[in-house]
Amino acid sequence: MDPHPSLLQVGTVYNTATKLKLACKAHAIQANFEFVTVKSDKRRYTIKCKDEDCSWQLHATNVENTCRFRIRKLNETHDCFGLIHTRHKQVTNTFIATRIQDKLRAQPNYTPTQIRLDLKTELGVDISYAKAWRARELALNFINGTHEEAYAKLPGYCKDVLNTNPHTTAILERDDDSKFKRIFISYGASAMGFGHCLPILGLDGTHLKSKYLSILLAATGVDAVGSLYPLAFAVVDAENDANWLWFLSILRKHVLEPHASENLENGTLVLLSDRQKGLIDGVASVFPGLRHGYCLRHLEENFHKQFKNVELKKLLWRAARSTQKEDFDAALQEMRGINAVSASWLLAHAPPEHWAELYFAGHRYGHLTSNIAESLNSWLLHARELPILAMFECIRHQLMDWYCKRRGGEGNTVGLLVKPIAEKLQQLVKDRACRYRFHASTSTRFEVSSGITMVDYLVDLETRTCSCHVWQSSAVMG
Numbered sequence: 001m002d003p004h005p006s007l008l009q010v011g012t013v014y015n016t017a018t019k020l021k022l023a024c025k026a027h028a029i030q031a032n033f034e035f036v037t038v039k040s041d042k043r044r045y046t047i048k049c050k051d052e053d054c055s056w057q058l059h060a061t062n063v064e065n066t067c068r069f070r071i072r073k074l075n076e077t078h079d080c081f082g083l084i085h086t087r088h089k090q091v092t093n094t095f096i097a098t099r100i101q102d103k104l105r106a107q108p109n110y111t112p113t114q115i116r117l118d119l120k121t122e123l124g125v126d127i128s129y130a131k132a133w134r135a136r137e138l139a140l141n142f143i144n145g146t147h148e149e150a151y152a153k154l155p156g157y158c159k160d161v162l163n164t165n166p167h168t169t170a171i172l173e174r175d176d177d178s179k180f181k182r183i184f185i186s187y188g189a190s191a192m193g194f195g196h197c198l199p200i201l202g203l204d205g206t207h208l209k210s211k212y213l214s215i216l217l218a219a220t221g222v223d224a225v226g227s228l229y230p231l232a233f234a235v236v237d238a239e240n241d242a243n244w245l246w247f248l249s250i251l252r253k254h255v256l257e258p259h260a261s262e263n264l265e266n267g268t269l270v271l272l273s274d275r276q277k278g279l280i281d282g283v284a285s286v287f288p289g290l291r292h293g294y295c296l297r298h299l300e301e302n303f304h305k306q307f308k309n310v311e312l313k314k315l316l317w318r319a320a321r322s323t324q325k326e327d328f329d330a331a332l333q334e335m336r337g338i339n340a341v342s343a344s345w346l347l348a349h350a351p352p353e354h355w356a357e358l359y360f361a362g363h364r365y366g367h368l369t370s371n372i373a374e375s376l377n378s379w380l381l382h383a384r385e386l387p388i389l390a391m392f393e394c395i396r397h398q399l400m401d402w403y404c405k406r407r408g409g410e411g412n413t414v415g416l417l418v419k420p421i422a423e424k425l426q427q428l429v430k431d432r433a434c435r436y437r438f439h440a441s442t443s444t445r446f447e448v449s450s451g452i453t454m455v456d457y458l459v460d461l462e463t464r465t466c467s468c469h470v471w472q473s474s475a476v477m478g
Contacts, residue, residue: 008058013070020045020060020069022098025090029123032082034089045069050089051080086126091119096127096135097142104139108382112136140386147211150387151180157389158183161396167191169232169254183388184247186232186255187396189403194255197221197229198365199263202372203248203273203283205239209385215239216384216391217247220376222365225420227406228375230399231255235388244278248286264290270362272370274298275350291362294354295370296320302349307342316346320356320368323469328358358469 008027014020017040024047028035033056039046042062049056059073096115104110112132119125119132127135144150158170167188173181202220207213214235221229232251236243256264263269267289273279275294283292300313312335319331335343352359355368383394417425438448444462449455458467465471 008071008074010071010074013063013068014060016067017042017045017062017069020071022095024058025092025095028090029088029125031078033078033080034083049078049080054078054080056080086120086124088123088125091123091125091127093131093135093138096132097138100135101139101142104136105143110136144387144390147387150389153389154180154183157392158185161185161187165189167259169250171250171254182234182236182243182246184232184234184250185392186251187399190229190231190399191255191259193223193403194221194229194231195260195262197223199260199268200270200272200363200365200367200372201231202367202370202376203271203279204370204377205244205276206377206380206384208235208388208391210387210391214388215243216380217243218376219247219251220372222367222372223406224418225406227402228372228379230376230395233392233395239276239278241278241281244276244282245285248282252286267291268363270364272364272367272372274370275354291360292354293360293362293364293367294350296355296368298370299350299355303342303346306345307339309338309342311338312342319352322356322358325358328352328356 008023014023024035033054034050035047035056035058036050037045037047044062045058045060047058048054055075056078057073057075058071060069060071062068063070096119100110100115100118112129115132115136116127116129119127145153154172158172161168161170165188169184169186169191171184173183175181198221200222203218204220205215205217208216214237217234217236217239218230219232221231223229232247232255234243234247234250236247252264256269260269264287269287270291270293271283271287272293272295273283275298280292283290296317300316303316304310304313315331315335315338319328319335322328322331332343332346335346353361357364357368379398380395383391383398386394435451436448437451438446438459440446444460446459446461448457448459448466450457459465459471
């Protein structure tokens with residue numbers, strides 16, 4: 001039963017006709033009867049029990065010069081036996097939506113199935129899955145507004161974020177009929193902070209699950225402690241060459257050049273993507289000379305579709321992680337032993353300078369896949385279902401929470417290194433230092449002997465290089 005039954009009384013005033021009607025529905029559900037509407041307009045609201053022989057009736061009128069309604073007459077006597085089924089006419093989409101919106105706001109993943117179970121438990125009524133779904137959509141409209149309203153408010157939203165968030169970029173484009181075409185947003189805090197992150201950006205597009213099925217493009221970085229760092233977003237109609245070129249051009253001109261120009265000038269910025277044609281051409285056009293890394297998981301999928309051999313997939317990863325030419329060549333040779341054309345197909349479709357650690361001229365910092373972008377998509381699961389304005393606000397609020405939390409995360413850290421990196425170095429010293437021996441050539445150059453691999457390595461602290469090539473591929477270069 002409803003823990004908060006609605007009691008109707010003569011003289012009770014409701015602020016709006018809608019609230020009066022909801023109170024009547026709640027009372028009917030609680031008292032297990034249905035009613036029909038006799039009169040409903042701006043001045044009067046009259047209802048009676050659905051059973052023609054029943055005398056229950058309510059009459060309310062508008063309070064003059066207001067939107068409020070007062071109950072004037074109420075015959076509380078029921079001459080019927082009530083309902084003998086668990087469906088109820090008064091359990092409308094609006095009634096359900098009003099009832100669940102607070103819970104839906106606190107629990108965005110509140111499903112239609114859960115809504116049905118809660119109504120059965122709390123009110124003793126049964127509704128279909130379809131009605132629960134429609135009520136949930138209506139409740140979301142109550143909370144976030146409709147999709148049409150959201151698009152109409154975008155120009156004002158862009159002005160607001162530009163006025164209240166310094167260094168924000170918000171660019172809205174509309175077609176010749178003044179209809180929405182695409183929008184780019186990079187919040188100021190993200191743009192200003194990117195210069196202190198690792199010089200790496202994951203680029204990806206994901207489908208929005210909202211009414212108009214647009215595409216969300218995103219550029220995502222990694223901060224000093226390895227956490228996700230969303231930098232810029234765009235909503236476009238399709239993931240094509242023109243939209244990626246537009247997105248990347250704005251990203252460079254309005255975000256990276258003002259706030260991370262050093263990474264552009266010295267060529268240290270690395271871009272990661274899933275090797276889509278629009279991205280390959282767009283990166284080459286907008287970021288000439290910068291390194292473009294391909295997602296190895298995406299390459300693996302295409303490789304497997306072509307040759308369908310699990311061992312070839314393992315050899316691809318071995319080749320990608322190799323830091324010695326002998327190991328890389330050996331992996332490719334084993335591919336040829338399984339399928340004579342596999343290695344040739346791989347090198348022709350994806351040059352190794354885009355995916356192999358040995359040949360990649362930039363620094364991917366251990367990111368062989370576009371897991372940066374994939375992590376962002378996972379975080380955006382709820383936001384992707386919202387109207388576009390609510391989605392951007394959801395993103396903005398999450399960024400505020402993240403940045404606030406991270407600002408205090410290193411407050412007690414001693415030294416120049418953030419805590420996770422310092423702990424990692426301490427663990428490396430503990431685990432490996434006793435297994436290596438070195439001979440100094442100069443104050444910065446050493447010959448290091450490994451008791452594990454039985455190989456000697458040349459290490460140069462000044463240039464931050466090692467003949468094993470692992471340092472070059474994973475460390476920040478000075």
